[in-house]
Amino acid sequence: xxxxxxxxxxxxxxxxxxxxxxxxxxxxxxxxxxxxxxxxxxxxxxxxxxxxxxxxxxxxxxxxxxxxxxxxxxxxxxxxxxxxxxxxxxxxxxxxxxxxxxxxxxxxxxxxxxxxxxxxxxxxxxxxxxx
Numbered sequence: 001x002x003x004x005x006x007x008x009x010x011x012x013x014x015x016x017x018x019x020x021x022x023x024x025x026x027x028x029x030x031x032x033x034x035x036x037x038x039x040x041x042x043x044x045x046x047x048x049x050x051x052x053x054x055x056x057x058x059x060x061x062x063x064x065x066x067x068x069x070x071x072x073x074x075x076x077x078x079x080x081x082x083x084x085x086x087x088x089x090x091x092x093x094x095x096x097x098x099x100x101x102x103x104x105x106x107x108x109x110x111x112x113x114x115x116x117x118x119x120x121x122x123x124x125x126x127x128x129x130x131x
Contacts, residue, residue, distance in 0.1 A: 008034040012129040021122035040066040
């Protein structure tokens with residue numbers, strides 16, 4: 001399947017699992033909303049983050065998704081391009097490298113995996129979206 005920007009519009013249940021190099025795990029459960037805006041779709045996620053030995057906390061994140069499937073940070077910096085047919089993408093965030101992969105084979109369930117490595121960060125993260 002090849003996705004277009006309009007395929008993402010609406011509300012999604014979101015679950016995320018992170019595993020740091022030291023074995024520490026974190027989980028996020030919440031909702032992601034892709035809402036139409038002048039430049040494409042405004043993405044906002046909000047939910048609860050669980051870290052071992054700590055109380056749950058609210059977490060949120062926002063991006064702008066443009067019609068060419070590029071994703072931009074809230075401050076206007078480019079993040080990455082989503083491969084419409086699924087596949088690999090990446091982002092250099094000096095001094096750390098983000099290597100990602102999108103999977104659309106089970107649409108409307110889709111996943112994105114990130115492997116982040118560098119002197120400041122070292123973790124794997126998988127996010128799953130469901131209608």
